């Protein structure tokens with residue numbers, strides 16, 4: 001229905017339940033690329049599971065509590081971004097991302113999340129956007145740094161994935177720190 005151009009051939013679009021088959025095939029294809037850090041890589045194992053996952057996001061979006069978007073490159077779903085949580089009352093949300101290995105290195109998620117943060121601060125009046133990552137995930141931390149976020153510290157063993165208790169590095173940017181960059185002009 002609508003799309004935001006991120007780079008030549010790359011678009012950000014809402015990722016909705018009717019795309020369950022496409023999302024299931026995508027997760028199957030990129031599972032090995034993202035499974036170390038993305039919990040849904042272990043749970044979205046077929047089309048019904050993909051539909052449940054996307055429907056849960058659609059339900060949360062209806063409550064203004066989360067959102068999910070896909071990134072298509074030359075018409076192929078190659079990754080996405082999300083507001084894993086979105087709390088307008090408290091003025092706080094958390095952004096997250098994933099990409100197929102072949103779509104990395106072009107700045108696609110940085111561009112996408114920049115638009116999302118513009119919207120969260122500029123249109124929704126939020127106060128703080130968070131980014132949580134495993135401290136071993138240097139590619140993810142680099143995105144947070146590229147977005148101008150500050151590393152605020154570490155929650156020790158605060159997250160469990162594949163039976164392993166992991167540390168969580170906390171990054172965030174505040175509305176007062178957010179520059180009116182080029183993405184602001186056309187969002």
Ligand SMILES: CC(C)(COP(=O)(O)OP(=O)(O)OC[C@H]1O[C@@H](n2cnc3c(N)ncnc32)[C@H](O)[C@@H]1OP(=O)(O)O)[C@@H](O)C(=O)NCCC(=O)NCCS
Nearest residue numbers: 034037097098099104105106107108109110132133139140
């Ligand atoms: C995290 C992840 C999405 C980062 O992907 P990415 O492509 O490196 O991120 P960006 O879109 O910000 O692109 C940055 C890269 O593009 C390059 N780039 C090219 N043009 C660019 C532009 N216009 N703007 C910004 N970066 C650009 C940067 O130099 C950088 O490359 P480098 O790492 O070789 O220096 C990816 O590593 C991933 O999917 N990992 C597995 C899932 C995951 O860990 N998700 C996060 C959980 S917290």
